[in-house]
Amino acid sequence: MITVHHLNHSRSQRIIWLCEEIGVDFEIVTYQRDPVTNLAPPELEQIHPLGKSPVITDGDHTIIESGAIIDYLLRHYGGGQFLPATDSNDHEQYLQWLHYGESGAVLPLMLKLYTSKLPDGGEALKPRINDELTRHLGYIEKSLEGVNWFVGNTFSGADVQLSFIAEIAPMMYSVDKLPNLMAFRNRCHERPAYQRAIAKTDFYAYGPKN
Numbered sequence: 001m002i003t004v005h006h007l008n009h010s011r012s013q014r015i016i017w018l019c020e021e022i023g024v025d026f027e028i029v030t031y032q033r034d035p036v037t038n039l040a041p042p043e044l045e046q047i048h049p050l051g052k053s054p055v056i057t058d059g060d061h062t063i064i065e066s067g068a069i070i071d072y073l074l075r076h077y078g079g080g081q082f083l084p085a086t087d088s089n090d091h092e093q094y095l096q097w098l099h100y101g102e103s104g105a106v107l108p109l110m111l112k113l114y115t116s117k118l119p120d121g122g123e124a125l126k127p128r129i130n131d132e133l134t135r136h137l138g139y140i141e142k143s144l145e146g147v148n149w150f151v152g153n154t155f156s157g158a159d160v161q162l163s164f165i166a167e168i169a170p171m172m173y174s175v176d177k178l179p180n181l182m183a184f185r186n187r188c189h190e191r192p193a194y195q196r197a198i199a200k201t202d203f204y205a206y207g208p209k210n
């Protein structure tokens, strides 16, 4: 049985969503962020020393990192769904987007978030961070021109990974410049499995706005 160790308002929401998409049997153990520091509680370190979410356990396996978890779930429990054939060009594209979602794409967003908490708002770093945000979000926006999904215009694990970028981008960048990304986010939110995941968890701050 798969256990998703879920932190409220976090990247683990997308893992619960993916479990719903593939219809695998799973349970959720929820952890609450510290209301002052916003950090995960120490109990999560008992599951994995990094104490971050998402983390899943499945028998002898304990797996961290959203991209690795998405790939694991699809390979072992996806029944061929949402995972392009390994010998296809789409598979290479899928791997690229899966990695990009938690490396190149997320870095400027995290830098913006962290520096905004500095007393001077990280003034010295602002121009560089804003340039990087424009570069990466611009690339993502352009990649969605005329398509619904990132790989072969077919829903895949890469879309699950990138949904978090689409969900947090509005906090740090003008959504007027991201119509394709916001439409993508809305398409994710409209999926029945996404809504089932929302219904199974506490309020998710980056989820659909009613």
Ligand SMILES: N[C@@H](CCC(=O)N[C@@H](CS)C(=O)NCC(=O)O)C(=O)O
Pocket (backbone or CB within 6 Å): 007, 009, 010, 011, 012, 038, 039, 040, 041, 051, 052, 053, 054, 064, 065, 066, 067, 102
């Ligand atoms: N790249 C990792 C990021 C994991 C991560 O930083 N998760 C955040 C939640 S979105 C977390 O656990 N924050 C609480 C903390 O750092 O204490 C992934 O995608 O799994």
